[in-house]
Amino acid sequence: MEASKQRTLGGSFSLYGKGLHTGLNLTVTFNPAPENHGYKIQRIDLEGQPIIDAVAEKVVDTKRGTVLAQGDARVSTVEHGLSALYALGIDNCLIHVNGPEFPILDGSAVLYVEKIKEVGIVEQNAPKDYYIIRHKIEVKNEETGSCITILPDEEFSITTMCSFESKFINSQFATLDNIKDYAREIAPARTFVFVRDIMPLLELNLIKGGDLENAIVIYEREVTQEKLDQLADLLKVPHMDATKIGYIQHKPLQWENECTRHKLLDIIGDMALIGKPIKGRIVATRPGHTINNKFARLMRKEIRKHEVQAPIYNPNEEPVMDNIRIRELLPHRYPMQLVDKVIAMGPTSIVGVKNITANEPFFVGHFPMEPVMPGVLQIEAMAQCGGILVLNQVEEPERWSTYFLKIDEVKFRQKVVPGDTLLFRVELLAPLRHGISTMRGYAFVGDQVVSEATFTAQIIKNK
Numbered sequence: 001m002e003a004s005k006q007r008t009l010g011g012s013f014s015l016y017g018k019g020l021h022t023g024l025n026l027t028v029t030f031n032p033a034p035e036n037h038g039y040k041i042q043r044i045d046l047e048g049q050p051i052i053d054a055v056a057e058k059v060v061d062t063k064r065g066t067v068l069a070q071g072d073a074r075v076s077t078v079e080h081g082l083s084a085l086y087a088l089g090i091d092n093c094l095i096h097v098n099g100p101e102f103p104i105l106d107g108s109a110v111l112y113v114e115k116i117k118e119v120g121i122v123e124q125n126a127p128k129d130y131y132i133i134r135h136k137i138e139v140k141n142e143e144t145g146s147c148i149t150i151l152p153d154e155e156f157s158i159t160t161m162c163s164f165e166s167k168f169i170n171s172q173f174a175t176l177d178n179i180k181d182y183a184r185e186i187a188p189a190r191t192f193v194f195v196r197d198i199m200p201l202l203e204l205n206l207i208k209g210g211d212l213e214n215a216i217v218i219y220e221r222e223v224t225q226e227k228l229d230q231l232a233d234l235l236k237v238p239h240m241d242a243t244k245i246g247y248i249q250h251k252p253l254q255w256e257n258e259c260t261r262h263k264l265l266d267i268i269g270d271m272a273l274i275g276k277p278i279k280g281r282i283v284a285t286r287p288g289h290t291i292n293n294k295f296a297r298l299m300r301k302e303i304r305k306h307e308v309q310a311p312i313y314n315p316n317e318e319p320v321m322d323n324i325r326i327r328e329l330l331p332h333r334y335p336m337q338l339v340d341k342v343i344a345m346g347p348t349s350i351v352g353v354k355n356i357t358a359n360e361p362f363f364v365g366h367f368p369m370e371p372v373m374p375g376v377l378q379i380e381a382m383a384q385c386g387g388i389l390v391l392n393q394v395e396e397p398e399r400w401s402t403y404f405l406k407i408d409e410v411k412f413r414q415k416v417v418p419g420d421t422l423l424f425r426v427e428l429l430a431p432l433r434h435g436i437s438t439m440r441g442y443a444f445v446g447d448q449v450v451s452e453a454t455f456t457a458q459i460i461k462n463k
Helices: 079-087 110-119 179-185 195-203 225-235 258-274 289-305 323-329 375-391
Strands: 005-009 013-018 025-032 039-043 051-053 059-061 067-070 073-075 093-097 121-127 137-141 146-151 156-163 171-176 192-194 216-219 246-248 278-285 341-345 349-355 400-412 421-428 436-445 448-461
Touching: 005 025, 013 110, 025 079, 025 110, 039 073, 051 067, 051 073, 079 110, 079 179, 079 258, 110 179, 137 289, 146 289, 156 258, 171 179, 171 258, 192 195, 192 258, 195 216, 195 225, 216 258, 258 278, 258 289, 323 341, 323 375, 341 375, 349 375, 375 400, 375 421, 375 436, 375 448
Parallel strands: 039 093, 156 278, 192 216
Antiparallel strands: 005 121, 013 025, 025 093, 039 051, 059 067, 067 073, 137 146, 146 278, 156 171, 216 246, 341 349, 349 421, 400 448, 421 436, 436 448
């Protein structure tokens, strides 16, 4: 059950290039960051070098890429770099940029991936805090037909379906079933633009840095020869026959569905703004930065509602310890043995189960007409789980007993009644030293926390 650890970069790296919209020569530098830092972007060219938290609520524009802002500081075209960080499992990174956007590079995320692999990835001590999807969550835009749905899954995966208003490039889909395939199957996919959109963007003083080195240009609706010649001059490419539709590019398509693969790349970059790695399957129909951000914001609200997630419990699986083994470790007997089985255990954490029946002896007096499990017994059950966890770290655990020294930060959130199944998750807050250990425990019914506490215990060898 032991969680994987947070990760950061093994060193710093920089990438140089022009900004897609500003045309400025820009440098972006990715740096290691401490545990629980997350992603932050620092505008080192501005007075005070302000830092922008890379989270969904900081997105202020999604028309032509993802734009983050904090106060007066803004930075755009961040999605490709964040996509690479997220897909390669980097949890903590401080990014320096000397201008209002990241350089567009070749229009993909492949250069970020190469640099990350070059400097290496370092495992940190803090556990990686996954958010596990337990039920369907969905965001829709009825006007555009855009929809993003996330469903329970054991890992992170995405299926993307795109429908373009074009006879030349119509419907496509792309799938990433295993995030380990990102570097090869998704990262090299380049951004793209339709000819019909280029002229309005130029009129808005955008895409000053756009060219055929950093984007796939799709000519799919016939325009006059004069207009196409004008565009060719702007892109610094030879004039084309305006009657022949197709791709305008120096480098051939890497996949027939490269455009949709790039949409998938963008989704991952925008999901990086959720602030936690996700275990779930995303199904995206006609995605774009606007609905991506709406979905990321919804996910952040969902995470705040379930700040502490309940363990996954499958009653069909064999327990790690049954009640017979528990009695061999703990001195408790009826009516004070309050852990029925242990379903998961690692070096620093444990998950135990207590099935609450109408026959519990404490219901006789607590209360006859409204049976409620006493909160103090919930804490006792957590402590018994903690005792099993600590005793599992010593030789001959049957010869030791565990005793409370202190209980702090106790909270009771809802009643526990007959028919409930209590799940206890207890984690060590510090290694066992001199026979003393501090632990944090949570009790859940379903996916709701019903009680929690921090407690200190001491193990003493039996005489």
